[in-house]
Amino acid sequence: MKKAIFSTEISILRSTMQRLLRRRAHSNITKILRNTHQADIALIMRSLNQFDQKKIFALCPTSVHKARLLEELDESLIENVLKNDSVKNISKIFGYLDTNDQATIIGMFPSNKQEEILTAIEHGDKEDVEEIMSYPDDSAGSIMTKETFTLNQNTTVKKSIEKLQSFPENDKIFYLYVLDNKEKLVGVVSLRTLVTSKNSKKLREIMIKDIQAATTSTDQEEVAKKVAQYNYLALPVVNRKNRFLGIVTIDDVVDIIREEASEDFLQMAGVGKDREILLKSPLENAKSRAPWILASLIGGICAAAIISYFNSLLEQIIVLAAFIPVIIGIGGNVGTQSSTIVVRGLATGRVDVGNTFPLILKELIVGSLLGLVYGSIIGFAADYITSTDMSNLGLVIGLSIFCSMAIATAVGASVPIILKKFDFDPAISTGPFVTTAIDIIGVALYFFIASIILIN
């Protein structure tokens, strides 16, 4: 473990690096790059411009340093620093990366350059890299590491420990995976069990046979859930015939969980699912956000049409306009609460998809309770706010708030469940969809109730 730096120290590192870049103090920069954890360098590179990012990468003292830095960098930064590098240099750095990282990075290049790099990297790695690249994005196959410790079930403990000693240094070796003669996964032995067993025993005598595995096509989110739920350190990946292919390790699962949470956050707000959106230009930002704003636009136009339809009512009772914001605002907020609870519950497995009626009913009850309280408050306060003394205005406002909140919770809870049932990601723009739907329903309800109660 290399000395690592945190929070406030990161800011110091950042400003030091910026000062040295301005002064072109290249040898000092190289010295820092040699002595700092690459995760910290990756962090500060986010706030540098593309030119300086390239310079820092070029100043890394060795190919090993470059490889370690690539492991930590965001994808859009990797693209930038490697863009104009020669195939020869890239393949040299790749010698220090595990095959999974090689596959990820090669995937960023245009296909003609992919071929060139694949030809240049080590022969043993090439096959593995091509295999990993052949699996769909975000599948267990695409995120697994091939650098694992496997032995035949008839190997003795003594021989296994010797093999372990000659195995290249790797932090990620938690278990020894045991295979039969056909390379099928038949068991697993922890290093601790290995060390504490008699030398003469064979692996098949000490291994645990009852093991969970993912297949190459298992979704990475599913893999993460398995690892988290059962507290595994690694999950083996097999093909359909149970042939052992690799493992997904818990440190990758940590990244997946953070990434999936980020994607859900962004998707719920209707910002697309690009985790690196903060690194993108304003124009790219606007482009990925524009489609979801369209929902608001269409909803707003519908609401405008509805209000225009009730024009003559509004002309008679102009004060009705004053309560449009509170009715749609309060409905939107309570609806967002409901959809957030449900989206998160679906993501963490807390919502039982087979039995969602009680959940929607419960949300409807919560909405009604809150609607009763807040509808009464605003209903009674309505006359004071507008300084009118129209009879029944309070009743209209209060009843509209009540209905709007009750419906908002039911809609808010239902939208993600419906999306899930049709196999869409429940997080996709739940925010804009729900608030827009509630805008329209709220306005329509309000004027409908007003027209019934106030016009007699």
Next chain:
Amino acid sequence: MKKAIFSTEISILRSTMQRLLRRRAHSNITKILRNTHQADIALIMRSLNQFDQKKIFALCPTSVHKARLLEELDESLIENVLKNDSVKNISKIFGYLDTNDQATIIGMFPSNKQEEILTAIEHGDKEDVEEIMSYPDDSAGSIMTKETFTLNQNTTVKKSIEKLQSFPENDKIFYLYVLDNKEKLVGVVSLRTLVTSKNSKKLREIMIKDIQAATTSTDQEEVAKKVAQYNYLALPVVNRKNRFLGIVTIDDVVDIIREEASEDFLQMAGVGKDREILLKSPLENAKSRAPWILASLIGGICAAAIISYFNSLLEQIIVLAAFIPVIIGIGGNVGTQSSTIVVRGLATGRVDVGNTFPLILKELIVGSLLGLVYGSIIGFAADYITSTDMSNLGLVIGLSIFCSMAIATAVGASVPIILKKFDFDPAISTGPFVTTAIDIIGVALYFFIASIILIN
């Protein structure tokens, strides 16, 4: 590893269990409890009523099974199943729990019962449990595990392996922590290094000396970030004098990351931060959600007052009312996008807190770009929607949309940053605060622009 069950299989387990509970087929239930992973049992218990939850817990075949189940259960379920259990039974189960879980569970009881249980548990455990309970909630001290493998730096490799063999079975042993004579942490040795080193060497000769540690008061979110950023498997916890106290393991970090993401989701939507809200009654739900709805209420009343102020303008140009929803809706959506990007960026360390001006400026640019596009569209469409031909109405609407969106992005990006600067959690109800602020600003701007352009 016990055979575990997934997704669709969980539903089958759930319905089987419900059927057996109805039929009171207790011996069959016990059989299932004996052969199923406790994480799966914990999952299906969420959808049972309190009476059945207690029954299942009581039917667990042994105290070991009960302990394994407690490790997986949600807090509110633990409270329920243990509520009326005797101190003797509880302390028997506690014998199979690590001290950290014991401390968490004891913390749920009223203080008089806490004393009783502490007196009843094993003497060695008692001290550790009391120590863990003494640290603040969500600190490294409160989540660390004391069951670690430590040896003095002068121990030989041979002796260390012997010690490891006599150490109780534990999945979580990744490293051997090396202490000096004063119990200070001086190094770390991986099991692999231990196995592959010469028997006669001493630990201080093979250990890595340059190690990261948390102190007991380090926030758990900070611990999770460290572990995730540097791909650690465990982080040692020391006191101020560098005395070794315990470790936080990566499988706990996985839970922390999921929990913190859930809390952020719920807080952003203004639902409080209770991750178990889905398990609570409608009344409890309404109570924890009501305060944040108050923001909408106050905002709505302000908006109503503003609109009432422009009453005479509205009487002349009644069609203005029709566009209130689109102006606040579109502003609210784009503002929520901005605040979500910033809140998530702060949580994952992607936003540089020391240098937020460029970020807010960028959001302002994004808002202006989107405002230009959507303001133009709605501006030109305004006449058609309302079938009026008032000159300049489109200009008022378009300009208001533009201003509202530009301000909304700036407000949306600023609110979480300001919260963070004043040491509040940036996620706290960013949703309700931002949308409410935008409702008020949007309405005020709209009528102000209208009064300037349309009344001459």
